[in-house]
Amino acid sequence: MTLMDPGQLSAGVWDVVIAGGGNAALCAAIEAAETGAKVLILEGAPKVYRGGNSRHTRNFRCMHHGALGPLVDTYDEEEFWQDLLRVTKGETDETLARHAIRTSEQCLPWMQSHGVRFQPSLAGTLSLDRTNAFFLGGGKALVNAYYLTAEDLGVTVAYDAQVRHVAIADRRATHLDVELGGEIHTVRGRAFVLASGGFQSDLDWLARAWGPSARNFLIRGTPYNRGVVLRDMVDQGAMTVGDPTQCHAVAIDGRAPKFDGGIVTRLDCVPFSIVVNKHSQRFYDEGEDVWPKRYAIWGRLVAAQPDQVAYSIIDNRAIDLFMPSVYPPISADTIEGLAQKLGLSETALAGTVRAFNAACRPGNFHPQQLDGVATDGLDPPKTNWARPVSEPPFYAYSLRPGVTFTYLGLKVDKSARATGPDGPYDNIWSAGEMMAGSILGQGYLAGFGMTIGTVFGRIAGQEAAAHVA
Amino acid sequence: MSLDVTLQTDPGILSSDPVEEARRQIEICNACRYCEGFCSVFPAITRDKVFADGDITQLANLCHNCRGCYYACQYTAPHEFDLNLPRALAAARADSWERFAWPDGLARTFQTRGKALAAALVLGTALMFAAIAALPGGGTGFYAWLGHGALVAIFLPAFVLPLAVICVGLRRYWTEVGGLRVNWADLKCAAVSAGRLKNLSGGQGQGCNFEKEERFSDARRHMHQAVMYGFLLCFAATASGTVLHYVFDMQAPYGFWSAPKLLGVPGGILLSIGSAGMLMLRRKADPELGTPGRGSGERGFIWLLGFAGLSGLLLYAAQDSWLTGPLLALHLGGVLALFLLTPYSKMAHGFYRFAALVRDAQDQRTRGHV
Numbered sequence: 001m002t003l004m005d006p007g008q009l010s011a012g013v014w015d016v017v018i019a020g021g022g023n024a025a026l027c028a029a030i031e032a033a034e035t036g037a038k039v040l041i042l043e044g045a046p047k048v049y050r051g052g053n054s055r056h057t058r059n060f061r062c063m064h065h066g067a068l069g070p071l072v073d074t075y076d077e078e079e080f081w082q083d084l085l086r087v088t089k090g091e092t093d094e095t096l097a098r099h100a101i102r103t104s105e106q107c108l109p110w111m112q113s114h115g116v117r118f119q120p121s122l123a124g125t126l127s128l129d130r131t132n133a134f135f136l137g138g139g140k141a142l143v144n145a146y147y148l149t150a151e152d153l154g155v156t157v158a159y160d161a162q163v164r165h166v167a168i169a170d171r172r173a174t175h176l177d178v179e180l181g182g183e184i185h186t187v188r189g190r191a192f193v194l195a196s197g198g199f200q201s202d203l204d205w206l207a208r209a210w211g212p213s214a215r216n217f218l219i220r221g222t223p224y225n226r227g228v229v230l231r232d233m234v235d236q237g238a239m240t241v242g243d244p245t246q247c248h249a250v251a252i253d254g255r256a257p258k259f260d261g262g263i264v265t266r267l268d269c270v271p272f273s274i275v276v277n278k279h280s281q282r283f284y285d286e287g288e289d290v291w292p293k294r295y296a297i298w299g300r301l302v303a304a305q306p307d308q309v310a311y312s313i314i315d316n317r318a319i320d321l322f323m324p325s326v327y328p329p330i331s332a333d334t335i336e337g338l339a340q341k342l343g344l345s346e347t348a349l350a351g352t353v354r355a356f357n358a359a360c361r362p363g364n365f366h367p368q369q370l371d372g373v374a375t376d377g378l379d380p381p382k383t384n385w386a387r388p389v390s391e392p393p394f395y396a397y398s399l400r401p402g403v404t405f406t407y408l409g410l411k412v413d414k415s416a417r418a419t420g421p422d423g424p425y426d427n428i429w430s431a432g433e434m435m436a437g438s439i440l441g442q443g444y445l446a447g448f449g450m451t452i453g454t455v456f457g458r459i460a461g462q463e464a465a466a467h468v469a
Numbered sequence: 470m471s472l473d474v475t476l477q478t479d480p481g482i483l484s485s486d487p488v489e490e491a492r493r494q495i496e497i498c499n500a501c502r503y504c505e506g507f508c509s510v511f512p513a514i515t516r517d518k519v520f521a522d523g524d525i526t527q528l529a530n531l532c533h534n535c536r537g538c539y540y541a542c543q544y545t546a547p548h549e550f551d552l553n554l555p556r557a558l559a560a561a562r563a564d565s566w567e568r569f570a571w572p573d574g575l576a577r578t579f580q581t582r583g584k585a586l587a588a589a590l591v592l593g594t595a596l597m598f599a600a601i602a603a604l605p606g607g608g609t610g611f612y613a614w615l616g617h618g619a620l621v622a623i624f625l626p627a628f629v630l631p632l633a634v635i636c637v638g639l640r641r642y643w644t645e646v647g648g649l650r651v652n653w654a655d656l657k658c659a660a661v662s663a664g665r666l667k668n669l670s671g672g673q674g675q676g677c678n679f680e681k682e683e684r685f686s687d688a689r690r691h692m693h694q695a696v697m698y699g700f701l702l703c704f705a706a707t708a709s710g711t712v713l714h715y716v717f718d719m720q721a722p723y724g725f726w727s728a729p730k731l732l733g734v735p736g737g738i739l740l741s742i743g744s745a746g747m748l749m750l751r752r753k754a755d756p757e758l759g760t761p762g763r764g765s766g767e768r769g770f771i772w773l774l775g776f777a778g779l780s781g782l783l784l785y786a787a788q789d790s791w792l793t794g795p796l797l798a799l800h801l802g803g804v805l806a807l808f809l810l811t812p813y814s815k816m817a818h819g820f821y822r823f824a825a826l827v828r829d830a831q832d833q834r835t836r837g838h839v
Contacts, residue, residue: 048547055543058503117673119506123515136672137541138503144540144683255481257549264480264500264544320472324518326500328477395474 001151002047003040003158009178009185014040015468016461017176017189019163019229020196021045022052023139023450024432024457026146028193030114031461033153037468040187041150042161042178044196045224050159051143052197053221053405053433053449056262058122058139059132060111060454061447062104069108070118073130077101083131084445091441093241099414100439103455108133111454115145127292132447139450163196163229168236172426191464194418195432195457198406199227200247201259206403209245216308218252220402223259230434233410237421242407242437248444249299253327254309254398267397268322270298271385272367273312274356275399277305280339280348282356286312287384290370291322296444299401310399311342313353315391321367329395338394357388404444409437416460427467429460476519480550487560491525494557497550498538506672507537509662509829510558516836527646529561530825533668535677536758537685559760565645566821569638570812579813581762583769589810590773594802596623601798610722611784614794615801617714617721623801627808634812635820642821648828655834659826666690666697680753689750695743696771697819699778702736722788730785737782744775763815770815777803 003009016032018025021043033039043050063080064071080101084092112118117136121129128134135142147157158180165177175188199205201223206214234240256265271291276282284301288294302310319329332338339349356378363373365387375386410418410430418430432453439452480497484490498504498514505511510532517524536555544550563580570576579585597615600623606616642648662668669677669690676687709728713719723729748771756764780800787796811817 048545117506117675119672122502122505123512135503136506137537138501138543140543141503141541148684257481260543260548262501262543263503264497264550266500316471319474320518324496324499326480326497328479329474331474 001154001156003156003161006158006180006183006185008156009040009158009161009180009187012188014038014187014189016040016191016193016464017187018042018193018195019166019176020052020194020432020434021050021157021159022195022197022432022453023054023057023142023146024434024453024460025052025193025195026143026150027454027457028195028429028431028461028464029150029155030146030153031458032191032193032465033150033155035462035465035469037465039150039153039155040189041155041157042163042176042187043157043159044162044228045159045222047159049222049224050147051140051222052225054143054453055140056138056221056260057135057142057447057450058263059128059134059447060104060108060450061132061445062108062451063101064105064108068105068133069112070120070133071108071130075131080104080131084439084448087443087445088441089443091443093438096412096414097439100452100455103459104451107451107454107458110458111142115149116142117145128446163232165232166192166194166229166236166428168420168425168428171420171422171424173428190468191427192429193457193460193464194229194233194410194428194430195434195453195460196229197222197225197227197433198247198408199230200225200403200406202226205231206247206406209406210247213303213308216400217249217303218254218256218261218265218400218402219259220250220252220256220261220265220404221259225433227406227408230408230410233418234408239411239419239421240408240437241411241435242409242441244408246408246442247406248296248404249303249401250295250404251298251302251310251399252402253325254400255327256400256402261402264326265402266295266323267312267325267399268295269312269314269318269325269397270294270399272318272321272387273314274353274382274389275310275312276344276349276352277310278307278344280344280352282352282380283310285380285383287374287382287386289384298399299403302399303401308401311344312397312399313338313349313389314395315389316393316395317387317391319395325397327397329397331393331395333392333394335389335394338396342396342398353389356382356386357390360386360388405433405436405449407437407441409433409435411435412438412456414459415463416456417463427464429464431456431460473519476521483551487557487564488522488525491529491557491561492520494552494554495520495525495528497544497552498554501544504538504541507541508533508535508668508672509826510668511538513829513832516832523645523647525561526565526642527825527828529558529565530642530821531668531829532558532562533666533677533822534559534759535669535671535679535689537671537678539758540678540683553758555758556761559763562818562821563760563763565642566638566817569641569821570817571634571637576813576817579769579810580766580815583765583772586766586769586773586806586810586814589806590776590803592802593805593809594798597798597801597805598795601794608720610788611793611797612721614797620801623805624808627805631808631811635817638812638817639820639824642824643828646825646828648824649831649835651827651831655827655830658830658833659823662826662830663823666693669693680750682755688746692743692746692750695739696747696774697743699736699739699741699743700774702732703740703778703781704736706730706733706736733781734785737778737785740778741775741782744771744778747771748775767815773803773807773810773814777807
């Protein structure tokens with residue numbers, strides 16, 4: 001049930017108190033409540049924005065042998081592990097990672113039996129129908145289903161309840177200081193699950209970690225992941241994993257909202273375009289590989305450009321080659337006219353386009369595959385889909401880095417238990433993005449965030465409940 | 470390979486024009502696609518990258534207002550994109566019915582004002598009282614009150630003329646959405662979808678989100694089935710009476726074990742229960758997800774449907790008593806109002822919805838899934 005009277009927060013001692021209200025927190029709450037424990041969820045966001053970044057997710061990467069739910073064929077442990085190894089370049093913990101991979105198989109039926117519905121792969125994502133199970137209605141539908149299940153199990157949910165401090169004495173958490181309605185409440189509990197995400201929405205922290213240019217980044221997810229609990233734990237000496245300076249950033253439409261733009265701000269035109277910075281200069285091979293394998297590096301590439309902005313420029317022949325973008329393109333009948341609308345130097349942009357067009361060579365252009373149609377003698381080169389930008393009207397989309405998540409997290413063991421300066425805590429577990437850096441130290445694997453959240457959320461809930469039983 | 474990107478809107482600029490606003494929201498949905506499994510609208514959206522006015526009209530009429538997409542949407546208010554697709558499509562849908570109905574302005578009056586429907590009922594009833602007073606019949610049963618000839622003289626035009634207006638509207642619709650020549654497979658596909666209310670199933674049979682917010686329920690689907698099949702049974706009862714009269718020369722009143730009664734009694738019961746159910750569900754549903762400014766007309770229409778069903782049952786129950794005359798006037802008045810207002814009330818939605826399902830079947834057949 002939803003908490004109505006803030007006084008109830010500090011009225012007694014809860015069995016399991018959960019900081020956070022996204023996928024991992026909900027999995028933990030459901031597992032704990034099913035053992036009969038008295039569970040409290042502290043969601044920092046208001047009800048309409050509940051669910052953290054889980055609201056923006058769309059699928060769950062899952063190991064399986066034979067058809068499972070919407071998944072076809074087989075995706076075994078080794079293939080999953082190799083996929084993870086490739087994206088993280090070894091920045092992972094093999095024990096934890098394999099544990100997450102193995103457990104994912106039994107999670108899918110558990111998700112279904114707790115209200116989550118799956119659907120066949122979405123249009124345009126057929127390549128994922130073996131590895132990733134898509135949620136019917138997306139992540140917010142999943143979050144809604146879990147809140148309803150938790151409600152039916154008697155879990156209490158407090159919205160707008162922001163955890164300020166975890167009070168720890170002698171490796172044991174005693175209570176949380178929780179801000180609700182402008183007042184600080186003492187929430188006492190016997191076991192605590194910390195699942196309140198990373199710090200990517202705290203721009204000051206991001207700027208301290210990454211550098212001042214981070215203020216120009218857009219945050220793709222919830223504005224409520226400010227890392228308050230993470231910071232508090234770090235300050236108390238909790239062991240961490242993951243590079244504290246790094247975040248996962250992709251290139252998105254520069255006109256996207258500062259926060260919460262989510263999936264619709266993605267832009268898929270880069271491979272069919274030339275990308276220039278504010279000085280109208282190209283800076284990287286736009287055709288290096290297919291877009292699903294390259295969009296993540298373009299966040300960093302654009303972040304390294306002056307003012308953290310870039311422009312992707314195509315001609316009329318390319319406008320129908322990619323998934324629809326939610327922002328209309330900026331268009332003009334000449335390159336000079338386009339430069340004017342973008343606020344770029346007309347002569348510089350015209351020069352860059354002229355040089356690119358001159359370097360293009362004849363070839364068989366194939367938008368759906370690496371076609372090897374490359375430039376000749378150009379630096380940087382464009383190694384695929386290099387077709388002259390020559391047929392008006394010309395179109396442009398602006399690009400900015402969009403941050404998905406941060407890598408810094410709490411160090412946990414296989415039982416999701418967090419570790420303090422003097423060894424494992426007695427009664428603190430962590431799950432979800434808050435500890436994902438243990439497994440995903442670099443890069444990203446689609447749908448794996450939800451795998452980590454579900455696997456370790458459930459474990460944390462089970463362990464916390466066993467602790468108070 | 471060209472695309473008319475001038476059709477694209479800025480996702481951040483909300484519009485008060487129903488078609489323009491629906492276009493803005495559909496473009497956001499097409500960039501997201503998380504809702505693809507809920508109903509026919511989302512797969513249809515993915516077949517295009519930009520949307521002309523006719524595309525919006527088609528998508529709007531394909532939407533059954535199940536509301537699943539609203540509760541699953543990460544872009545609803547207070548997000549700056551302010552998505553409310555059920556409402557946006559409902560607005561564009563009502564707008565299209567009002568544009569297609571001839572003559573201009575009449576549909577808007579009855580779609581927006583329940584009082585106008587009530588006035589039509591009163592007028593219809595008064596007309597029937599006057600007819601009964603002026604044209605007493607010579608037969609038995611209710612023909613003793615109003616003769617068969619008088620009934621035909623009133624109801625034949627009251628049935629044919631609105632149907633003609635609906636045909637004009639459907640023709641306008643078909644032109645606007647770019648419909649092709651209709652074949653049997655398309656009609657069958659649409660009939661199966663309408664017959665099962667597939668688009669209120671939530672995609673997997675869990676139902677819709679009409680009255681319980683994010684919880685799924687089949688209540689609206691079942692109540693709508695009661696209304697739809699109840700109405701069709703009542704219509705079949707009348708049609709069977711006509712056949713008995715003209716083909717077999719069997720005159721009313723008919724006994725209980727006759728086609729008109731065996732069809733009409735369950736039809737009337739279903740129509741009455743379904744209408745009451747629909748009204749109750751509406752009280753629980755969030756009006757902000759429904760058609761803006763048409764709530765009064767929609768409620769009035771359901772009341773009118775229920776009134777026609779219930780008064781028909783009462784008329785049968787009161788047979789051979791002095792109440793037959795007044796109840797006959799009330800029932801026929803209700804039916805008359807219902808028929809005459811078909812092109813101008815929510816009744817029109819059945820025709821356009823079916824046309825949209827036929828068009829969607831064509832689109833799936835010719836373009837498939839992208």
